[in-house]
Amino acid sequence: MSYLRAVWLFAAKDLKTELRSREQVVTLLFFALLMLVVFNFAFDFTIIDFTTLGAGILWVCFIFSGVLALNRSFQIEREQDRIQGILLAPIDRSAFYLGKVAATVVVMSAVEAILVPLSVILFNFQFSDRIGIAIAVLILNTIGFAAVGTLFAAMTTRTRRGELLLPLLLFPATVPIALAAVKSTTHVLAGRPFARYSSWIGLSCAYDLIFLAAAVLLFDHVMEE
Amino acid sequence: MDANARSAWLDRLLLALLVVLIPACLHAIFVVAPTEAKMGIVQRIFYFHVPSAFAAFAGIVLCALYSALYLWTRDRRYDTLACASAELGVVFCTIVLITGPIWARPIWGVWWTGEVRLTSTLVLWLIYVGYLLLRSNAENRDQAARWGAVIGIVGALDLPIIYKSVEWWRGLHPKVLKISGGQGLDPTMRHVFALCTLTFFLLFAHLLIQRYRLGRLADEVDDLMSARRRPSPAPPRPASWS
Numbered sequence: 001m002s003y004l005r006a007v008w009l010f011a012a013k014d015l016k017t018e019l020r021s022r023e024q025v026v027t028l029l030f031f032a033l034l035m036l037v038v039f040n041f042a043f044d045f046t047i048i049d050f051t052t053l054g055a056g057i058l059w060v061c062f063i064f065s066g067v068l069a070l071n072r073s074f075q076i077e078r079e080q081d082r083i084q085g086i087l088l089a090p091i092d093r094s095a096f097y098l099g100k101v102a103a104t105v106v107v108m109s110a111v112e113a114i115l116v117p118l119s120v121i122l123f124n125f126q127f128s129d130r131i132g133i134a135i136a137v138l139i140l141n142t143i144g145f146a147a148v149g150t151l152f153a154a155m156t157t158r159t160r161r162g163e164l165l166l167p168l169l170l171f172p173a174t175v176p177i178a179l180a181a182v183k184s185t186t187h188v189l190a191g192r193p194f195a196r197y198s199s200w201i202g203l204s205c206a207y208d209l210i211f212l213a214a215a216v217l218l219f220d221h222v223m224e225e
Numbered sequence: 226m227d228a229n230a231r232s233a234w235l236d237r238l239l240l241a242l243l244v245v246l247i248p249a250c251l252h253a254i255f256v257v258a259p260t261e262a263k264m265g266i267v268q269r270i271f272y273f274h275v276p277s278a279f280a281a282f283a284g285i286v287l288c289a290l291y292s293a294l295y296l297w298t299r300d301r302r303y304d305t306l307a308c309a310s311a312e313l314g315v316v317f318c319t320i321v322l323i324t325g326p327i328w329a330r331p332i333w334g335v336w337w338t339g340e341v342r343l344t345s346t347l348v349l350w351l352i353y354v355g356y357l358l359l360r361s362n363a364e365n366r367d368q369a370a371r372w373g374a375v376i377g378i379v380g381a382l383d384l385p386i387i388y389k390s391v392e393w394w395r396g397l398h399p400k401v402l403k404i405s406g407g408q409g410l411d412p413t414m415r416h417v418f419a420l421c422t423l424t425f426f427l428l429f430a431h432l433l434i435q436r437y438r439l440g441r442l443a444d445e446v447d448d449l450m451s452a453r454r455r456p457s458p459a460p461p462r463p464a465s466w467s
Contacts, residue, residue, distance in 0.1 A: 148379070155372045159362040169359060169376065172351035173383050176390035183394065199393065207386055214382055221296055221371045 006091045010099020015106055017076065028069055028111045032061040036119055050123040055185035058119060059178060062138075063145065066108050067167050070149040073104055074157040093223050094216040097150060101212070104146040105139070112138050127189055134188050140204040141181035147208060148173050151215040154222045180204045232434060239431040246424045258417040270328045272418060276425035277320040278346070283429060284314025285349065288356075289381030292374035304370035305440035307377055309433050311356050317429070318350045339395045345388045352380045366447060 018024055039057045077083040086096055116134070120126070127134060152169050156162040171178075180200045187197035254272045261268035291307035294300070325343060326336040337343065356376045363369035410418065 151375070151379070155359065155375070156362075158364070158368075159359075161362055165355075165359060165362060169352075169355040172348045172355065173379065175348050176383070176386045179390045179394050203386070203390055203393070210382060210386070211379070214379060218296075218375045218378065222375055224371060 003092060003095055006095035007098040007102065010096050011102035011106070014073075014076070014100065014103035018103070018107060024069060024072060024107055025110050028065040028107070029114055031068060032065040032111055032115050033118065035061045035064060036115065036122060040122060045123055050125045051186065051189045054119070054123060054125060054189050055182045058116065058185065059141075059181050061115060062108065062112055062142070062181075063171075063174075063178065065111055066104075066142075066145055066149065067170065069104055069107050069111075070146070070153040070170070071157065071163050071166055073100055073150060073153050078157065087223060094219050096223070097154070097215060097219040098212075100154075101143070101146050101150045101215075104150055105142050108142050108146060109139060112142065125189065127191065130188055130191060133194070134185070137181070137184045137188055137201070137204075140201065140208060141177050141184075144177040144180075144204055144207045144211065145174055147211045147215055148177075151211075151219065151222065154219070176203060176207050180207070232438070236431065236434045236438075239427055239434070243424070243427055243431055246420075246427065250421050250424045253417040253420055258414055259411060261414075264332055267328055267331050270324050272421045274321060274324040274328060275418070276422045277317045277324065279422060280425045280429040281314050281317035281321055281346075281349075283426070284310045284312075284317060285353065285381060285384065287433075288314060288353075288377045292377030295370060296374045296378075301366075301370065301444060302437075302441070304373065305437055305444065306433070308360065308373060309436035309440060311353050311373070311377060312436060313429060313432055315350065315353045315357065316432075317425075318346060318353065321346055322350060339391075341388065341392045341395060344391045344395070345384075348387050348391075349380075349384060352376075352383065356380065366444070 036057070039060075043053060043057075074083075077086060087093070116138075149166075149170050152173070153162075153166055156166040156169065159165060180203045184197045184200040184204070187200075250272075254269055258269065258272070260266060287310035288307050291303045291310060295303035295307055325346075329338070329343075330336050356373060359376060360369045360373045363372055
């Protein structure tokens with residue numbers, strides 16, 4: 001079995017479970033929507049222009065719901081000790097990691113794909129002519145967040161206080177992604193030229209590559225029993 | 226035992242040096258060094274602030290190096306060193322984060338700004354506090370060691386990226402040293418600064434050795450405890466009993 005096929009099978013397994021139960025996406029979506037509503041109350045958008053705060057608000061919603069997704073990410077394997085089966089399979093363990101990252105990126109993107117149009121309605125802003133670049137920015141930064149998040153979640157979900165530990169470890173480590181995401185999304189929302197934020201896109205790409213590579217190398221040590 | 230004896234000797238030497246150097250440093254900082262023309266007396270905190278930052282940085286780098294060595298060799302001693310380095314990194318980083326705002330308040334007029342080195346130092350501190358928290362939550366010694374090594378390496382990789390990203394995000398830190406493009410220091414100030422840096426590095430080394438020895442002792446106790454718990458074959462009875 002080729003490596004990529006193994007990655008695909010791991011991701012497909014998680015996504016199929018999710019597609020049948022839909023419990024994660026629905027819960028995450030309502031959580032994120034609730035946060036949007038809270039922000040809507042917290043800031044008076046009749047005074048503040050959404051483009052100045054919007055990107056920050058959206059990314060706080062994505063990151064917080066992302067942490068919830070990551071906390072659940074390894075739960076299926078923990079239940080009834082399914083993890084043993086995966087560890088015993090003659091497959092490179094990093095394939096398991098990449099599968100998990102892929103599944104998390106898909107779940108988080110699904111939440112983002114619904115939340116962004118909703119916020120368009122809720123906060124009255126327009127960016128319909130820049131959808132392509134907006135999607136690229138969302139996915140690039142989601143990958144970086146999920147890449148480090150999955151590596152950390154593989155450790156924290158095995159501890160008693162894992163759900164508290166994951167954000168404590170993950171938020172400082174993903175500061176570059178949070179900054180790049182908020183800055184480039186702000187520029188996209190404001191309709192500024194690509195050259196203004198191309199360096200942030202470059203930073204996101206570099207972050208994604210560095211940490212995916214580091215995690216692939218380190219994941220073996222994380223999963224050891 | 227030989228290595229132990231050697232490290233104990235080295236440690237005593239370090240301690241002796243520190244007993245002389247720390248009072249010498251205080252004398253140099255408060256008596257010898259001239260008062261800075263514009264900033265006045267507050268500038269003297271620089272002699273604590275910057276060497277602590279160097280020591281904190283050394284802690285982070287050593288932690289990453291020992292973490293990599295641990296994952297490679299699986300020798301527990303490297304993990305003990307990695308953990309000790311991270312702890313010292315956090316301690317010196319805390320000193321940096323406390324002395325920084327004390328200086329910034331009279332000079333910049335604010336305790337805290339979104340300036341690049343401040344922000345990245347705070348993020349760095351948070352990462353290594355997370356490192357210590359994760360370790361203390363692991364199920365056993367080996368898990369703590371492996372997980373710590375992973376965070377140690379990821380944290381060090383993250384450091385330049387965090388610095389770069391915060392730099393792009395905001396751009397007001399005093400550039401005093403020649404290497405960072407400032408106008409440089411008065412020669413007396415430079416000598417005092419060099420003495421302080423040396424002292425802080427020796428203090429770092431002394432504390433590292435102490436912490437390492439403590440860690441080794443804790444490991445020994447652990448081994449003894451698990452050996453007792455394991456259903457071991459009955460010890461040979463003394464001949465007189467039979």
